[in-house]
Amino acid sequence: MEKKFGVYICKGCGIGDAIDIEKLSNVAIKDMKIANCKTHDALCSPAGVQVIKDDMKDGVNTIIIAACSPRVKYEEFAFAGTITERVNIREFVAWSQAPKTEDTQSLANDYLTMGIIKTQKGDLPEPKILEDLTSTILVIGGGITGMTAALEAAKAGQKVVLVEKEAQLGGFANKLYKKIPMGAFYREPLIVDTDIDKLAKEVESNPDIKVYKSAKVAKTDGQPGLYDVTIDSNGNSTTEKIGAIVMATGWKPYDASKLDYLGYGKSKNVVTNIEFEEIAKKNNGKILRPSDGKEAKRVAFIQCAGQRNANHLPYCSSMCCATSLKQAKYVRQNPDATAMIFYIDMRTPGRLEGYYKEAQNDPGVMLTKADVTGVSEAASGNLFVEADNTLLGEKIKVEADLVVLATGMIPTTREPQEYLDNLVKEAAKGDDAKKAYLESTPKPEYILNLAYRQGPEIPSLEGAYGFADSNFICFQYETRRTGVYAAGCVRQPMNMSEAQEDAAGAAFKAIQCVDHAARGVAVHPRAWDVTFPDPMLIRCTACKRCTEECPFGAIEEDEKGIPFYKVNRCRRCGTCMGACPERIVQFKDYSVDIIGSMIKSVECPEDEFRIICLVCENDAYPALDTAGINHKQIDPSVRFVSLRCLGGMNLVWVADALSKGVDGVLLLGCKFGENYQCHFVKGSELANYRFSKIGETLNRLQLEAERVTMMQVAINEYDKLPDMINEFVEKVKEIGPNPFKEF
């Protein structure tokens, strides 16, 4: 596109009072040689917008708007088919600086220059749409979650391939005798058929769902819209073309043999909640105990067996309290039988409370808060449950015919994750340790078997205990493998009806993903973005930093170690761009050169301080904007340059800025660590890692380390942020001007 520029400066909202608009116009006209520079009293007004539209009729296609923040007036200033750059001289200048000072003027001048450079260097992006895309959804796991996901996707008109490792569909629900009714009311009957067979039949008879049983995914190669998935089933190997994947492989019960302190393994009449289901199912509801087949008339349920416990599972599996209440109903099908439930906290959140209430109203169900201290054998195969701190008295000892342990769930992702994490740890010690580990450790069953450089499974998440969770509260279906959406108990502990809702959600995200691949746009969180990384590979040194650092495993390597993008896996965060020491990664409107040239354009007068502040556009930028809205004063020496994610921060920018005479560089990114807030998961953490290497650069330049700092900020810290920035500026001023200014 041949660019025809137009610069439009707004004088409204106090901008005209704070900035000399004529001088600012001269930056465009004289310094940047853009003759077409217009000003308006209220550029966002219909008359103001018309000025731009009229120019567009004359061929203006590259529009620089110096006005308010891009967070507002987005409809007024949306001009399809153009390069439009918003230069924030309202919140960042007029509203946060002293009016009509030289400092304020040069700040506005620098922002306008940077905005113009960005449009000069950037290009209008066009979507990259790959060929031979497919929209078929693969669902891994044929339990209630997987079957629901498959049916929901099929109902939306999608083709589905379902892979189940067992010989029949149904998963854990197959083992269940009954389930809790799912309607809006909890009233008799309080236990109902699971109807899992009906669901399985519906799946198998659906013409849009192809079912593989006794099958597993042997290999997943490719990228969203273009996966080749090899499925091994009954000795045959088939390859399916797949667009996106729902991972619904569920959970395994916690290994009860570790619960000998609760009598498991010592007495046959101590069983897990799953074994109890099997007993009830096998005997059509009759509770016949394992040791002697006698009907158990006093059944004790011990909640949180090996859960909420640092030595076992530190989390709560969410569904066990309600499950035990349900199983108490199995017991109570015999009116002479009683059930006793020992709990730490009865967790029946939401309307499930009504289910708990029904149990409380049943005189044959005894419920007490208790710390169970032990289970010991009594006469004739019976058991004593001993407990402390109960509602019935301090220490109690109750005899039961059968004890049921409410054991928790372990996601199927945990074993492979642990295996792979340990492998990385051992490999770091050297080849011998790695070899020894591989030889001595049995390889677990992989789920996805991704043919990805970064490994075959979804990477583990700190504090998620192997669950394929996102750690995002607002965005539940994020994983670090684009196109793979976890659903059900593999994602988070949940009950059956929640798992069915979750299945619909994950299947929906999978559909969205194939749709976006077809349109050549990114998926969340930059779902509108048509740009994509396009490196100048001729200059690549095969250092592998991009392939190692990409938070989403989007980059592969050829045999020479040269990277290539699987672009549909890419989330467009630009972390690769920040990682690249050769500065070759570029997007049409975002590159090392574009940002670097913007930074280099900042004037560094000898007698003044200049600070470059690189900010994450998702959180730090809105926080700065809000500070401006609140008219908080920020030191005028600071120039904000926004990045898609701080992970895109390239050290060359810092080095160039400092060697040019910039006195300090401040990096503002999201919080990282266990409770990370980075929308690209690892971006800010990687920026911090890179930042830690900055000493080398500073040493080389013989500059003080304190001139460069990284801060973690949250979007609501706009009240503190100006002070944090101003303090940094003060610190830099104490160090003194950058000696490179003289050159």
Next chain:
Amino acid sequence: MAENKTALVIGGGFSGLTAAVEIAEAGQDVVIVEKNPYLGGKVAQLNKYFWKLCPPVCGLEINFKRIKNNGQVRFYTLAEVQDIKGEEGNFDVTVKVNPRYVNDKCVACDACAQACPSYRSNEFNFGMDKTKAAYIPFNQAFPFTYVIDAKACSKDCGKACAAACKYDAIDLNMKPETINLKVGAIVMATGWDLYDATRMDILGFGKVQNVITNMMMERLSAPNGPTGGKIVRPSDGKEVKNIAFVQCAGSRDENHLPYCSYICCLASLKQSMYIREQYPDSKATIFYIDLRTPGLYEHRFLWKAKEDPNVTLTKGKVAGITEDPATKDVIVEVEDIFSGGKVKATFDMVVLAAGMVPGTKDSKIVKDVSYTPDGFVDASTAKKGIYAVGTLKSPADVVRSVQDATGVAMKSIQSLRRR
């Protein structure tokens, strides 16, 4: 066949917003009808989320950005659905849009608010402070457009706001408008309201000055709240160094809300952390029946609170709350569950963990569905093409609401794509 390929989302809180952007990102048009002058609902009023202690506006900002960039989401604020006719794929919806008295030309320069002589109780901060009658709901609101509260407007100020506005953005003659929408699917996402705490006589809310609700506590802790985030008590502005949280204030009580409101245990644990972080010498006590922190929260949240020696978790039902007239301190009487008997303790301030009432309890706009006596939607009875989300079906946290809203997005596109 679905004639109308647009989805209607009633309610622009986090559930509705999620459903809307998700549907739009699947390529369908969406209209949000929101009764407040801003989007974001309750989540916009929260200081931090449990368990990450991250700011909810972070996720809202991303969703607003998705709306700004997507182009397929339209929204009406200050609007209410009045009538729904028709069938899946072909609904006729009547929407009343109440006047904002400020048009799209507003640049949010604050001149109108500065000129306005009248004040109104700020409901965003639960009446703990006032704004001008011309106001912006909060400083990260979306849309970032001012609004004039006609009820608070003095009308004899000579239209000071309009005179102050340089952008021709104020139109005090705006009238309510009725618009008709043709849509193919409807998402009910009107969320929840806090249970009216004055109904619980023994807990003193409304009579004892230093008894507040959990939602008020969120505003008191928020940097854009009435105190700029400083947690001080209402009676005298004293720093709150000794606080109590009363769990199940209304919830799990046949006389009030028979169900559990899901979020209150986690919310009180979180709020105890607000206090502990702000005042290192403070103490927090939580009176509970059961501590309900299901899922992965246990280790990361409940244990974290338990590790703090200045946080006390006491199983016990609160029997009464009174005020010390001299100090305005709050006296809490608690039944000791283990030993029987009653214990009294005094606090600077008490937070009632008040429960959730579904938005459909008092406002049953959608007729083609049945409701439980508590006002929840019985989703199984909903007419084809109408879907309820999140807390309309059962109390839920943001995580579950987002999950459900995404699931409902699936149901909606099924309705829109149906042949």
